[in-house]
Amino acid sequence: MKLDTPLFRNLFTPEMKQLVEIFNRHGHELRIAGGAVRDLIMDKLPVDIDFATTATPDQMKELFEAEKIRLINNKGEKHGTITARINDKENFEVTTLRIDVVTDGRHAEVQFTRDWQLDANRRDLTINAMFLGFDGTLYDYFHGREDLDQRKIKFVGNPEARIQEDYLRILRYFRFYGRIASNPNSHDAETLEAIRNNAQGLAGISGERIWMELRKIITGSYADYIMETMMSLGLTPYMGLPEKCNIKEFQRICQLTEGLSPLSMTRLSALLEDENQVYELDQRLKLSKEEIRLALFIIDKRSQDFEESVPLKYFSDLIVDAKEPKMKERILELIKYKGDTALLRTISEWSPPKFPITGHDLTQKNVPKGPIFAKTLNELRNIWKEKNYQITKEELLLELDRIVKQLGL
Incomplete structure (x- = not known):
């Protein structure tokens, strides 16, 4: 099939057209890859556009040098990625087709290839394994378009093999489930069993990488259902969370904060009982100082009944007395946790006055x-x-x- 939408056609800036012409002129194929293809099919503007090519990194350097195109930030060259800056306006990351030769569950040693299907085979999910030609031709080797139309999240090929190549794919599965699926509980049984069997692999993944995925899961769709599923599969201890989280409180807070754009830590706090669990979570995920402060603040204040006091006065005094600028943001997150939309609007619009005495x-x-x-x-x-x-x-x-x-x- 071919993709021909206004969104796709509008991607073609003069710089992108120049990039395509350069590769054509030097006899190397270039396609849009991965997540950008998925987003375009869903008629969403991609945040980032990745490109894949049959050219090796050395060949890319040669052709860009011949065209007098500046190369920048080439730390990814050993993995096949070259970044070119065209007309001093746009950066383009182009990666050579590759296969994973050796994997250890976290990293992979790669080998370059000219086979598009082999490259697609090393990707995680079918919906992320498609390529798009610049004439709109869709290259779909693992039925990703069909899965996307049916809102199904599937691993490419054997789920256990894909997971064992990089255990973080467990969390990527749930993140994309929240983004794509149309039903909170339509997981494939074989996929869930593969995740259960490989849960311990998350222990070897850095906390920073886990938190990057987890924060998106928690603020995405079906977060309450997904977290319950993750708990049932035995994932939470490997993410720094208590083995028996307060899932009922988490589900309640997910409902209360729906549509309020809560921070990830606001919802995650619902899974934690006390400050000790906050510090244990930090040991695993390497939270920021403000994330720790927010969690401690919510846990300390969430049980107070502000309806018995004058909430605006209570919170305004907290803001005025604070010796650092983040107090108002924390209070707003606490109010989201409480689900009080009227008070949220009031405090959002309230600005602390300046104490007139010096x-x-x-x-x-x-x-x-x-x-x-x-x-x-x-x-x-x-x-x-x-x-x-x-x-x-x-x-x-x-x-x-x-x-x-x-x-x-």
Whole structure:
């Protein structure tokens, strides 16, 4: 079949056309590869476009040099990838067709080939193993288009063999399931069994790579169903999560946060019982400092009933008292966790006012430096908060004598 859509035709910038002409002129075939093909078939604009070619890296360097095209950032050359910058406008990553000669579940030693089907055979999922010619011809060796039309996620060939080449493919399977599938529980039984049999392989995958996939799963479609399936297959301990996560709480939070664009850590916190589990997760996934702080904040505050207080006042005081700028973002994520859309809108639109008193003001009033100075400033700040930030500088300074007397000056 041929693809002929406005989205596909609009990809052809002058620079891309030049790239295609260069390869044609030098007698090497070039095609769009992998995820970009999948997205184009689904009429989605690809975030990145990868290109595959029959030319070896040395041949690509020769042809680009002959055409006076600048090469940049060629760290991927040993894996067959050359990056060319055309007209100082666009970068194009082009990779030689290859086969995996030796794999250890994390990395692969590759050998270059001119056989498009052999290259497709080393890819993970059928929907990611297609190529697209620049005339719109679809090259589909493993029925990826059919699987995409039926919203099925399948490994190329034998599931166990594909997984054992790179165990991270277990999580990639679930990530793409959330993106593509039209039913939360239409997994192929053979695929799930292959995943169960190879779950321990995730232990050898770096935490950074696992977290990169897991955060997308958690914020994607069917996250509640997918996480339950992953737990049932014994995957969670290898990802730094408790063996018996609080899946019911996670499912509840997934429903509450639907449509609110929660951060991945906001949902993931629902699986954790206490701060110790946050630190254990960090040991495995190498979380950022802010991700750790967010998880600890949600776990600490989630059980509080803010309906009994005045939520806006409670949260605005937290924001005003915070000594770093991320507090408002954490509060917004906590409110998403609670599923309170009205309060979320209110806090989102609220901007913290500036405390009108400075240290200079106290110096001008002859308040001595030291503990009394700090206590005086703090008392004025408390009065300002009690008055809902509406009291003026002049009104606050009128309170100064009383405060100083109370502090024993």
